[in-house]
Amino acid sequence: MATLELDLAEEAVSAPVRKGRRFGMLFWAAIGWIVLVCALAIFAGVLPIPDPTAMDMLERRAPYSWEHWLGTDGLGRDEVSRLIYGARISLVVGLCAPMIGLTVGGALGMLAGYFRGRFETLTVGGTDVLLAFPPLILVLAIIAFLGQSIFNLTCILGVLGIPAFMRVARATTLTLSRREFVIAAQALGASHSRILLRELLPNVILPLFAFFLLGVAVTIVVEGSLSFLGLGVPPPISSWGSMIGEGRESLEVAPRLAFLPAVAMFLTVLAFNLVGDTLRAITDPRQGAL
Amino acid sequence: MAFFLARRLLYLLPVLLAVSLLTFLIASLLPGDLAYTILGDQATPENLAALRRDMGLDQPIWWRYFGWLGNALQGDLGRSFRTGQTVLQAVTERLPVSLELMLLAQIGALAIGVPLAIACAVRSGSAFDRFMTGSAFAMLSVPTFLSAILLIYLFAVELGWLPATGYVPFAEDPLANLRFMVLPALTLALAEWPGIMRILRSDMIATLQEDYIAMARAKGLKASRILFVHALKPSSLTLITITGINIGRLIGGALIVETIFALPGIGRLLVSAILTRDLIILQGVVLLVGCGFVIMNFIVDMLYAVLDPRIRHGHA
Amino acid sequence: MTDRVLLSIENVAVDLPTPRGNLRAVDGVDLKLNAGRTLGIVGESGCGKTMLSRAVLQLLPKKAMLSGRVMFDGKDLVTLDRERLRKLRGRSLAVVFQDPMTSLNPVLTIGTQLIETLQEHLELDMAAAKRRSVELLAAVGIPAPEQRLTQYPHQLSGGMRQRVAIAIALSCEPELLIADEPTTALDVTIQAQILDLLAREQRRRHMAMIIITHDLGVVAGRTDEVAVMYAGRVVERAPTQALFKKMRMPYTEALLAAIPKIDTAPHTVLPAISGRPPDPTRPLKGCSFAPRCRYALAGCHVEKPALTAAETPAHQFACFYPIGTEARVPA
Numbered sequence: 001m002a003t004l005e006l007d008l009a010e011e012a013v014s015a016p017v018r019k020g021r022r023f024g025m026l027f028w029a030a031i032g033w034i035v036l037v038c039a040l041a042i043f044a045g046v047l048p049i050p051d052p053t054a055m056d057m058l059e060r061r062a063p064y065s066w067e068h069w070l071g072t073d074g075l076g077r078d079e080v081s082r083l084i085y086g087a088r089i090s091l092v093v094g095l096c097a098p099m100i101g102l103t104v105g106g107a108l109g110m111l112a113g114y115f116r117g118r119f120e121t122l123t124v125g126g127t128d129v130l131l132a133f134p135p136l137i138l139v140l141a142i143i144a145f146l147g148q149s150i151f152n153l154t155c156i157l158g159v160l161g162i163p164a165f166m167r168v169a170r171a172t173t174l175t176l177s178r179r180e181f182v183i184a185a186q187a188l189g190a191s192h193s194r195i196l197l198r199e200l201l202p203n204v205i206l207p208l209f210a211f212f213l214l215g216v217a218v219t220i221v222v223e224g225s226l227s228f229l230g231l232g233v234p235p236p237i238s239s240w241g242s243m244i245g246e247g248r249e250s251l252e253v254a255p256r257l258a259f260l261p262a263v264a265m266f267l268t269v270l271a272f273n274l275v276g277d278t279l280r281a282i283t284d285p286r287q288g289a290l
Numbered sequence: 291m292a293f294f295l296a297r298r299l300l301y302l303l304p305v306l307l308a309v310s311l312l313t314f315l316i317a318s319l320l321p322g323d324l325a326y327t328i329l330g331d332q333a334t335p336e337n338l339a340a341l342r343r344d345m346g347l348d349q350p351i352w353w354r355y356f357g358w359l360g361n362a363l364q365g366d367l368g369r370s371f372r373t374g375q376t377v378l379q380a381v382t383e384r385l386p387v388s389l390e391l392m393l394l395a396q397i398g399a400l401a402i403g404v405p406l407a408i409a410c411a412v413r414s415g416s417a418f419d420r421f422m423t424g425s426a427f428a429m430l431s432v433p434t435f436l437s438a439i440l441l442i443y444l445f446a447v448e449l450g451w452l453p454a455t456g457y458v459p460f461a462e463d464p465l466a467n468l469r470f471m472v473l474p475a476l477t478l479a480l481a482e483w484p485g486i487m488r489i490l491r492s493d494m495i496a497t498l499q500e501d502y503i504a505m506a507r508a509k510g511l512k513a514s515r516i517l518f519v520h521a522l523k524p525s526s527l528t529l530i531t532i533t534g535i536n537i538g539r540l541i542g543g544a545l546i547v548e549t550i551f552a553l554p555g556i557g558r559l560l561v562s563a564i565l566t567r568d569l570i571i572l573q574g575v576v577l578l579v580g581c582g583f584v585i586m587n588f589i590v591d592m593l594y595a596v597l598d599p600r601i602r603h604g605h606a
Numbered sequence: 607m608t609d610r611v612l613l614s615i616e617n618v619a620v621d622l623p624t625p626r627g628n629l630r631a632v633d634g635v636d637l638k639l640n641a642g643r644t645l646g647i648v649g650e651s652g653c654g655k656t657m658l659s660r661a662v663l664q665l666l667p668k669k670a671m672l673s674g675r676v677m678f679d680g681k682d683l684v685t686l687d688r689e690r691l692r693k694l695r696g697r698s699l700a701v702v703f704q705d706p707m708t709s710l711n712p713v714l715t716i717g718t719q720l721i722e723t724l725q726e727h728l729e730l731d732m733a734a735a736k737r738r739s740v741e742l743l744a745a746v747g748i749p750a751p752e753q754r755l756t757q758y759p760h761q762l763s764g765g766m767r768q769r770v771a772i773a774i775a776l777s778c779e780p781e782l783l784i785a786d787e788p789t790t791a792l793d794v795t796i797q798a799q800i801l802d803l804l805a806r807e808q809r810r811r812h813m814a815m816i817i818i819t820h821d822l823g824v825v826a827g828r829t830d831e832v833a834v835m836y837a838g839r840v841v842e843r844a845p846t847q848a849l850f851k852k853m854r855m856p857y858t859e860a861l862l863a864a865i866p867k868i869d870t871a872p873h874t875v876l877p878a879i880s881g882r883p884p885d886p887t888r889p890l891k892g893c894s895f896a897p898r899c900r901y902a903l904a905g906c907h908v909e910k911p912a913l914t915a916a917e918t919p920a921h922q923f924a925c926f927y928p929i930g931t932e933a934r935v936p937a
Contacts, residue, residue, distance in 0.1 A: 129308040133580045136542030137560065141316055141576045144564040221433040225546055228435045229561060241435075248439055248550075252447050259443075262436050270431035277427075501708035504665050508703075509723045509774065510696030519722075523713045 027278050030271035037268055041087040049081040052238075079257070082243060083264055089239035090265070093154050093223045094272075098215035100158025101165040106208050108162070109169025114177060114196060120170070127163035135160055139222065140231060148234045153226065157219050168211045172204045206283040213276030217269045224265055240265045294595055302588050309580040310362065314355050317573040367574035372566055377574030380559055388548065388555035390460065390467075391474055392540050396533065398479030403486030404529070408517060410487070411494035423491070426484035434543045438477040438550045445473060455552035474551040478543050486532050493528045497521045527597055534590030538583060611677075612641040612814050613662070613782055618674035619838075620657050620666060627887040631657040633838035634674070636913075639831075641781065644808060644815045646825030646846070648861065649835035652883055655818050656704075658835070659786050662816075663701055664691060679781065697727040700780035702804075704787040706767035710759040716743075716770055717755030720777060727778045742773040746803060765796035769803065776807055782814045789824070801828060822862050826850060831920075834858045837884050837894035840913055844921040854916065854928035857895045893925070901927050 040047070112120040130138075139156055146152045176182060177200070185199050226232030227241030228248075238246070240261040247258030349357075361367070367377035406426075410419040446454035452473050460467040497503065498521055506520040545557030552558070556575060563571040620632040632654045639645050647655045660666045662676050664683055676683040678699060683691060703709035711719060720739040724730050730738065736755065743751035746769040759767055768788065775783055785804055789797035801817075805828045808815045817825060825832050825846065832849050834842040834857065842855035853859055860879045881898040884890050893899070896906040903926075911924040 129305070129312060132305055132309050132584050133312070133576075134538040134541035134583050136545055137576060137579050140545070140560060140564060141313075141572060144567070144569075144572055145316060217431065224433055225435055225542075229546065229549055231561070231564060244435065244439065248442075251439065251443055255443055255447070258439050262439065266432055266436060269433070270428060273427070273431050501703055501705060502711040505701075505703055505709045505771075505774075506711070507665060508663055508695055508701045509726070510692045510694065511722060511726055512692070515722065515726075519714070520711050524711070526713075 023278060026274060030274040033267055033271045034275065037087050037264075038091065040084045041091050044081075044084045044088055047084065049084060050078040052077060052081040052085040079260060082238060083240075083261060086238055086240045086243050086261060087264065087268075089150065089227075089233055089237060090220050090223060090241070090268070093150060093157065093233075093239070094216045094220040096154045097157035097219045097223075098161055098165075098212050100155070101161030101215060102208060102212050104158075105162040105165025106169045106204070109166035109171075110173045110196060110200060110204055112166070113170040113173025114192070114200065123166060124170075127166055130160065130163050136222065136225070139226065143226070143231060148231065150233050150237070153223065153232060157222060161215055161219070164215070165208065165211065169204055169208055172207050173200055176200055176203050207280065210276050210279035210283050213272050213279065217272035217276065220265065220269055220272070295592070298588060298591060302584065305584050306581055309584060310359055310577060311355065313573060313577040313580060314358060316576070317569060318351055318354065362577065367577065368570040370563075370568050370571045372568050377571055377578075380571060381556065381575060381578055384554055384556050384559050386460070387457065387553055388544055388557060391471065391478065391544055391547065391553060391555060394471055394475035395478030395482060395540065395544075398475055399482035399486055400529075402479060403483035404490060404522075406483070407487045407490035407494060408522065410491045411498060411521075412517070414491075414495050423488070426487050429480065429484040432480070434477060434481045434546050435550060437480045438473075438547060441473050441477055441480075442550075455550075457553050470551075470553070474547045474553055477547050477550075478540065481543055482536055482540065485536060486529070489528060489532050490525055493525045494521055497524055527594060530590060530593050530597065534587055534594075537586050537590070541579065541583060610641045611638055612679060613637075613639040613816075614675075614677040615658070615662065616675040616677065618658065618661055618672070618676060620654070620661050621671040621673075622657075622667065623669055623671075624887060629887045630838055630889060631670075631886060632661060633889075635835075635838075635840050637833055637840065637843070639782070639814050639816065641814055642812045643831065644805075644817065644829040646829035646832045647816060647818045647835060648820065648822055648825055648832060650820055650861075650879075650883060652886070653835045654838040654886075655835050656786055657838075659701070659784050659816065659818055662784065663695070663699065693727070696723050696780075697778045698781045700775035700778070700783050702768070702771050702775050702783065702785045702788045705791040706759075706764055706771050707791065709771055710767055712759055714758075715755065716757055716759065716762070720755070720770075720774055723774055723777050738777070739773075742777055743770070745807070746770075746773045746776070747799075748773070764792050765800065768792060768796075768800055772800070772803065772807070776811065779811060780813055782816070783808065784816045784818070786818045787820070788817070790820070797824075804828075821865065822858075823865050834861065837890075838886060839894065839924065840922075841895065841925070842923040843913065844923075848918070848921050852921075852930060854921070854923040854930065855925050856899050856901050856929060859929055860898075860900075901929075903927065 108123050112123045139160060142156050143152060146156070182195060182199055185195050190199070223232055223239060224241030224244070227239045228245040230242070230245060232241055233239050235242075243261040244258050244265070247254070247256075247261065250257055365378055369376045370380065373380075406422055410422050413419050442454045445452045453470055454473070457470050458466040503516065503520060506516045511520070541557075544555065545560060547553070548555040548557040549561050556579065560572065560575050560579075562568075563575065615635055615637040618632055618635045619630065622629040622631055635654075635658055637645070647658065649655045657666070657670075661672055662678075662683070664676075664686075666672060672684060674684070678694070681690075681694075683694075686694070710716075717736070717739060720742065721732070721735045724735040724738055725732075728735075728738075739755060740751045743754055748754055748766060748769050754762070754770070759770070762770065768791075772788075783804075788804065789800050792800060801824060804815065804817070807813075817829060819825060822832075829846050832844060832846050833840045834855060836857050842849070842853065842858045844853075849858070850862075853862070857879075864878055879898055884894050884897065890896070890907075892905075892907040892909055893902070893911055896902040899906065905926060909926075911926050913922050913924045915922045916928070
């Protein structure tokens with residue numbers, strides 16, 4: 001056995017393993033968590049849980065009990081039901097905003113990557129300006145003028161996601177456009193719309209979807225940050241972010257009020273990141289077979 | 291090099307102009323009338339019209355833009371109608387706090403990320419490497435405000451070692467200043483190191499397979515010299531790039547951290563301007579932060595050129 | 607010339623684990639090199655010659671498994687501790703790699719890369735190390751050596767870079783220099799210059815040298831001894847003169863025939879070696895070259911010939927039916 005003075009990495013022999021690897025336990029656990037959170041959020045109304053806004057001033061910051069599984073918050077509201085209703089807000093914003101980015105950004109990116117020319121210069125230049133601002137600052141500035149509401153928040157986060165989706169769609173389209181099957185379709189006289197929709201879209205949509213999942217994770221974080229600062233969803237509604245913000249006030253007496261939504265948020269963000277990252281590694285056309 | 295610089299500078303101008311235009315449009319086109327906000331309860335139609343005339347709000351939008359831009363170029367970004375402070379005063383007063391925070395955070399992130407990246411690259415595939423890459427991935431899913439709360443809970447509430455909020459200027463009492471800065475800077479550093487570590491690690495793994503590393507080993511150099519000079523120096527460009535990409539995130543993170551830890555920085559100025567609807571301050575700060583961000587990115591680009599001998603000598 | 611054995615490779619084997627199974631890159635090689643002598647190791651790509659050189663330098667990939675002994679100056683490099691190995695490398699045991707485009711660090715100046723070696727092993731102060739660096743660069747034929755110290759590798763041509771690499775290798779007056787395909791990556795016009803430079807410096811410094819190449823023409827006038835490798839084994843070994851006068855192994859003959867000669871008539875088809883080297887993860891039972899050998903008989907596919915000496919003890923080959931013997935029957 002050769003003893004080397006430096007255990008330097010020399011993996012020349014075993015480079016590409018990632019693609020063939022099975023998804024693994026973590027991936028399926030992440031999927032399971034996402035499904036669970038989504039199901040709870042969707043069926044929150046029919047679940048046998050107390051009203052998240054029902055206050056019980058005698059039961060303020062009650063500990064875990066049979067009646068309140070995770071206790072109650074500073075106003076005596078049931079923590080389980082607040083977490084589940086909070087998931088609704090986080091998921092609605094987290095899923096809808098990247099959807100805007102996915103459709104608009106994806107379409108612009110595909111058109112820019114396929115037609116090139118002036119249209120590409122214009123879209124790339126336009127997104128460059130959006131990217132010239134630190135994203136959170138821009139969100140705050142716009143929301144300050146538009147006013148706080150779930151709808152506004154979703155729209156702003158969606159629009160700000162467009163440049164990133166556009167870049168991914170454009171890069172993927174550029175790579176794919178040089179492949180044989182596109183050139184063959186062009187040679188056969190297929191129309192632009194047919195090539196875009198039938199040949200390119202099915203191939204672009206997968207990397208975009210992987211990126212969408214990562215976008216969901218980022219959006220949940222941004223929404224959480226804004227709500228935490230009191231600049232996100234307006235007060236009567238509470239998302240995980242605003243729950244953590246409220247819990248922070250009672251960090252000394254009841255840290256769980258901050259940490260329960262924090263754990264829920266962390267797990268959800270982690271799950272989306274994990275699934276998104278795994279899918280991205282598989283669908284990256286630059287790593288795919290030529 | 292001079293040519294490279296000139297071309298970059300030429301590109302900087304339109305971007306800065308676009309930043310100012312976008313800032314102005316956000317403030318002018320979106321609903322939320324400035325005059326209405328200022329007058330509040332005392333808003334009568336006559337009052338509003340008079341104030342609009344005084345502030346020039348009745349003029350065409352492009353005219354107002356050029357007027358505003360002209361003033362901005364002369365350093366006049368307006369004055370808060372709440373505190374009477376000019377935007378420039380407010381910003382210069384708070385800028386050092388934000389800069390110190392971001393600088394400390396970046397140093398902290400590098401201090402955590404770089405050694406871990408090297409250790410993982412050297413033992414790539416080992417249990418240690420897998421554990422650290424896994425931790426870094428998990429850390430990427432922890433929002434800044436979460437780690438802030440966790441750190442406050444741990445070090446301020448439970449252990450009582452460090453203050454949770456507050457600030458003393460560095461010039462007044464450097465030690466007290468650093469005490470107040472530790473937790474905020476650490477919070478930001480915790481958000482930044484995973485990115486640094488992940489990218490630097492894969493970069494180093496590639497570098498360590500290069501012929502010149504085999505050559506350096508064949509020359510009988512010490513392991514430390516091979517790692518820190520021969521392997522890390524080519525990656526310094528990557529480090530600069532990561533830093534550049536992260537500036538935007540860092541500014542956003544600083545805003546959150548300043549608010550949580552009650553540091554009187556730019557981010558807190560912005561948040562309080564939003565909460566009090568101090569639109570002049572808001573507009574001015576957004577413009578300055580946007581321009582600052584663009585210029586910082588420009589500086590990173592320049593640093594890149596200075597560090598890479600291939601670009602410096604025009605072999606790009 | 608002394609008769610002191612400087613390097614002795616004893617039954618060295620290198621195994622590389624691959625997804626397709628174990629790859630035996632070097633298969634039981636024995637070689638000896640006396641101080642001040644030159645040895646050429648010749649073979650086609652993939653025959654294990656580079657792995658053998660990496661085994662001598664202890665620069666094998668992390669996953670590679672090495673068995674056997676590499677005795678250098680009385681010390682077994684395989685079992686030597688890291689620190690003493692490090693003190694030997696660059697000091698007594700130097701190497702020139704194949705591609706000067708990748709073997710010099712792109713972000714360090716030529717001066718830094720020369721001086722760090724000198725300071726590591728010779729304990730020179732900065733001024734002395736600089737002076738010596740300039741001398742070295744001048745010795746390997748680099749014009750304006752003072753200016754080169756502050757330049758980066760990309761500012762030099764390929765030939766110049768290889769000269770720098772040679773200067774670095776020579777810097778501590780090594781006892782053994784291993785040149786691993788030193789001219790393969792260079793322009794044809796530069797190749798002879800670099801080889802002559804190596805030969806000249808070898809004689810001047812009385813150091814031992816191993817030249818690894820796929821080109822028998824490279825070793826012809828420049829080495830004392832030649833070892834021909836095929837599929838991880840040494841198949842013929844002889845003093846250079848003797849080998850070219852009377853080669854015994856069909857593979858050596860085929861290698862030499864594959865070199866284009868200046869006096870061949872135009873449009874002659876080069877007698878390329880047909881077929882491909884055997885799959886090193888699927889070792890053959892008989893002689894590895896048998897499937898491609900013009901003279902192979904049934905017995906060649908069953909049993910592996912050992913490396914044995916014939917008329918002179920210096921000339922060894924591994925073949926049952928060597929060229930020039932009665933036993934040979936052309937197929």
